[in-house]
C-alpha cells in the first residue's frame with residue numbers, strides 16, 4: 001500500500017480551490033463567507049450543500065454528507081484515499097511524495113487525525129442544523145434572538161443545539177457507519 005506524505009496533503013490543502021473543484025459537479029453561489037449549491041450526493045431543488053473555503057470542508061444539511069475536499073473527490077469519483085490525493089495533486093500541480101518505513105516495507109497511512117476532523121465537522125454541522133432548521137431548536141433560537149445574537153454570527157461560528165437525549169449523538173453517528181470503537 002502506498003503512503004502519501006502529510007507534507008503533500010498539507011500542500012494540496014493550501015493550494016486547492018475547493019469551490020473550483022466542487023464547481024465542476026454543481027453550480028455554487030456565495031453567501032457570506034460560504035458557498036452553497038444543490039447537493040451532488042442527493043436529489044434536491046433548493047441548495048443545502050455548503051462549503052467553507054478556509055477549511056476546505058463541505059457539509060450537506062439535506063443528507064448529512066460531509067468531509068474534506070479529499071473525501072469529496074473520493075465519494076464523487078469512487079476513488080481510494082491515495083487515488084483521490086493523486087487526482088487533486090494533478091489539479092493543483094503538487095508533486096506527490098510517498099513515504100515508506102526505513103526498511104522499505106510500507107505501512108498504511110495513519111489518517112486518524114483526518115477522520116477525527118471530519119467527525120468533528122459532521123457533529124458540529126448536525127448540531128447547527130438542529131438549532132437552525134428543526135422544531136427541537138426553536139427554544140434555543142428564541143433564546144439567541146433574545147440575546148441579540150445575529151444569524152450571521154450563528155452561521156459563522158456554527159452555533160448548534162444538542163438534543164437532551166444523551167444517546168442521540170451515538171445512535172446518529174452509528175447510523176452513518178462510524179464504528180463505535182472510533183467514537
Ligand SMILES: [Zn+2]
Nearest residue numbers: 039042060063
Ligand atoms: Zn446532500
